[in-house]
Amino acid sequence: MAADRLKVGPIMCHAHGLCAELLPEMVRLDEWGYPILADGPVPPVLRSDARAAVAACPTLALRLRSD
Amino acid sequence: MGQTLWFASRATGLVSLLLLTATVVLGASHSGRVATTRWPRFTLHAVHRNLSLLAVAFLAVHVATAIVDPYAGIAWLDVVVPFASTYHPFWLGLGAVALDLLVAVIVTSLVRTRLPLRVWRAVHLASYALWPVALVHGWGIGGSDSSLSWVLALEGLCLAAVVVAVGLRLRATHPDSEARR
Amino acid sequence: MTALDAARLPPTDHPRLLAGWAETGAITRYSGHRRRYGPLPGLDGPRLIELVSRSGLRGRGGAGFPTARKLRAVADGRGRRIVVANGCEGDPASAKDGVLLELAPHLVLDGIQLAARAVGANEAILAVHTGSRLLRTLAAALRDRGTGEVPVELAEVPRRYVASEESALVNHLTSGDARPTVTPPRPARRGVRGRPTLVDNVETLAHIALIARHGDGWFREAGTRDSPGTTLVTVGGAVALPGVYEIDLGMPVAAVLALAGGPVEPLQAVQIGGLGGSWLPLPYADGMPFTHEDARAVEAGLGVAALVALPVRACxxxxxxxxxxxxxxxxxxxxxxxxxxxxxxxxxxxxxxxxxxxxxxxxxxxxxxxxxxxxxxxxxxxxxxxxxxxxxxxxxxxxxxxxxxxxxxxxxxxxxxxxxx
Missing domain, CATH: 1.20.1440.230 (NADH-ubiquinone oxidoreductase 51kDa subunit, iron-sulphur binding domain)
Incomplete structure (x- = not known):
């Protein structure tokens, strides 16, 4: 099964910060409110949280990509 | 059955207005980046979404009962095609307009992640048109109910809530939005 | 600093890009260019790419990406392809592209034609800064050339630091918005107006023009295995003769500074690679060969080839x-x-x-x-x-x-x- 990775579109991202609320295990915010993503693929246990974070992103900047 | 259906339709219509009002207020707050520790953004977003779906459920009952009830003779087509009915064509037509817009808003939101952001956003902004249209529909078609003081008070409160929420939304600032000006 | 002030005569070496200038001290016009280099060689696209690949040429815009890989990616693209020659030089520490375009425009224009042939493009754009005085020089140079070439359009790009970044340039030429975009897709796949686009620095293209004529073996006579050829470098700061020089890649930093007349006062560091580049302490950096691999080894990047000498008294x-x-x-x-x-x-x-x-x-x-x-x-x-x-x-x-x-x-x-x- 392909491993899903989180990606944030840096231009699309407007620092709403929902990703860090919904997926704190993989997303922390810098001092200006922009997400810093953990390296590596999304572990299976976090997959549904990751999908929720992607769906909740107000600007659709957060994406899950399988590679 | 008597007037049961008719009462049900009017009651669910009124509840729908309350739910839509709450949805709009929460939506405006969400996009205005209102958040507290007890109400983080994602709760605001989740409640906004769930209330909107609840509103759809109530609207389904509101519409179905209005059609099934033989009193007004409202046809299925009348609730989606604006201003085509024989019963209060204008006031009912507003309801049809609101319903059509709501369907567009809900459907695009369900498939949001697969749409270009611009498309979703443009459709979603229709909510701000949909809500006043729905309010006026209820007020105009409510007949004698609309002159009841508690109904008027309720509608007034809804109006005030949305005006305040939208006003705050328009005044909301964030460093990111400022920097992008 | 105008191009003529900036272009310094290399003392002894064998300049390639600036050979005409070194010998005549004059801007090379098309007739002189043809006398010196002859007509464009008749290589077909695949053979050109093969030749560039063997030459080991790396992009001269800053990233140092292998040019042949880029050519191949665009040549493999679907649909009509397009060549963009980047002559904007957004970095204030660099003046070499302006010098090259001023003194040897026809080498660049030759390179554009060859690159267009290599990737199968029927259209090319040469981009310089808005209002640049190069526009007149280049328009005249284009008029001097014969017909039967891929048409080259001159484009003006805002004088901003990031406007000539590859994706920003493509964005500007497509939509007029000179801001970078998210990649992928890279321009090689989806570039100007959605077409597969080769974006190459003008110096890179000029090297292609020479490689096509003299071969990869000749090209590798200068430089190192991983950074072959010569490069134009802008030397500034506390040196006697700041300006643009053509050097063999691999020349030690101290020798490059010496080429520019040497330090005019004791130095503490050099800034390398343009403003978004790196600091290297002296005398530590004196012996460092000016190559991609050596710069990378000290956590720097060659970047756009530029050196600024910082004197001890500066902070x-x-x-x-x-x-x-x-x-x-x-x-x-x-x-x-x-x-x-x-x-x-x-x-x-x-x-x-x-x-x-x-x-x-x-x-x-x-x-x-x-x-x-x-x-x-x-x-x-x-x-x-x-x-x-x-x-x-x-x-x-x-x-x-x-x-x-x-x-x-x-x-x-x-x-x-x-x-x-």
Whole structure:
């Protein structure tokens, strides 16, 4: 099964910060409110949280990509 | 059955207005980046979404009962095609307009992640048109109910809530939005 | 500095790109160009790419990407292809593209024709800064050339630091918005007007024009295995004859400085790779060969080939603070970590330079900020600024410590060494 990775579109991202609320295990915010993503693929246990974070992103900047 | 259906339709219509009002207020707050520790953004977003779906459920009952009830003779087509009915064509037509817009808003939101952001956003902004249209529909078609003081008070409160929420939304600032000006 | 002032005669070596200028001291017109180099060789596209591949030519715009790989990617693209020659030179520390276009425009135009043939393009764009005086030179050069060539359109690009970044250039030529876009898709797949696009620096194209005529073996007679050929380099700062020189890649930094007349006063460091480049301490860097591989080995990048010599009496922290301010102002303002991070980093560096960080809080905060910014923008602009700042903290650690004791900055009020305009 392909491993899903989180990606944030840096231009699309407007620092709403929902990703860090919904997926704190993989997303922390810098001092200006922009997400810093953990390296590596999304572990299976976090997959549904990751999908929720992607769906909740107000600007659709957060994406899950399988590679 | 008597007037049961008719009462049900009017009651669910009124509840729908309350739910839509709450949805709009929460939506405006969400996009205005209102958040507290007890109400983080994602709760605001989740409640906004769930209330909107609840509103759809109530609207389904509101519409179905209005059609099934033989009193007004409202046809299925009348609730989606604006201003085509024989019963209060204008006031009912507003309801049809609101319903059509709501369907567009809900459907695009369900498939949001697969749409270009611009498309979703443009459709979603229709909510701000949909809500006043729905309010006026209820007020105009409510007949004698609309002159009841508690109904008027309720509608007034809804109006005030949305005006305040939208006003705050328009005044909301964030460093990111400022920097992008 | 005009091109003619900037182009220095290489003393002894065998210039390639600037051979005409070196021998005649005059701008090479088309007739002279044809006499010197003859007509364009009749290689077909695949053979051209093969030749460039064997030559090991790497892009001269800053990234140093193997040119043949880029050619191949565009040649493999679907649909009508397009060549963009990037002559904008957004980095104030570099003047070499302007010099080349002024003195040997036909080498670049030859290169454009050959690149178009290599990738199968029927259209080319030569991009320079808006209002550049090169526009007239180039328009005249294009008129001098015969028909039967792929048409070359001159395009003007805003005079902003990031406007000539590859994706920004493509964006500008497509939509008029000269701001970077998120890649992928890379221009080779989806470039100008959605078409597979080769974006190459003008110097890279001029090298192709020479490789096509003289072969890959000839090209490799200069340079190193991994950085073959000659390169134009802009030398500035405290040297006797600042300007643009053509050097063999692999020439030690000290020799490059010597070429520019040598230091006019004791030096402490060189800034390498353009403003978004790196600091290297002297005399440590004196012996470093000017190549991609050697620059990478010291956590720098060759970047756009430029050297700025910083004298001992200058303050590297103050210089860096000023450049960071410039780079922050030049952010396209699209990505949060860049539009907020760079001003914050510039502020911190300015506080250090002012000797206002007695407690060490600011330097720690700056280190943290430098740790989180890189890799989070659509383009490499923030990464370059962070590289410069991080390098400054390493190379000028003694100055940081001195400023932390509250010592006033010797630099204050002195004219800047690193150019920002």
């Amino acid at each position: 590297g922290i103050a210089e860096t603070a000023r450049v960071l301010r410039y780079l922050a102002d030049e952010s396209a303002g699209q990505c949060g970590p860049c539009m907020f991070g760079l001003p914050a980093v510039a502020d911190d560096m300015a506080v250090l330079a002012d000797g206002a960080d007695r407690s060490g809080v600011v330097v720690r905060r700056l280190q943290e900020r430098l740790g989180v910014i890189p890799g989070r923008g659509a383009c490499a602009h923030p990464d370059g600024a962070v590289r410069l700042a991080a390098g400054a903290l390493r190379v000028f650690a003694a100055d940081v410590a001195r400023h932390a004791r509250g010592d006033s900055c010797t630099w204050t009020g002195a004219p800047p060494w690193l150019p920002t305009a």
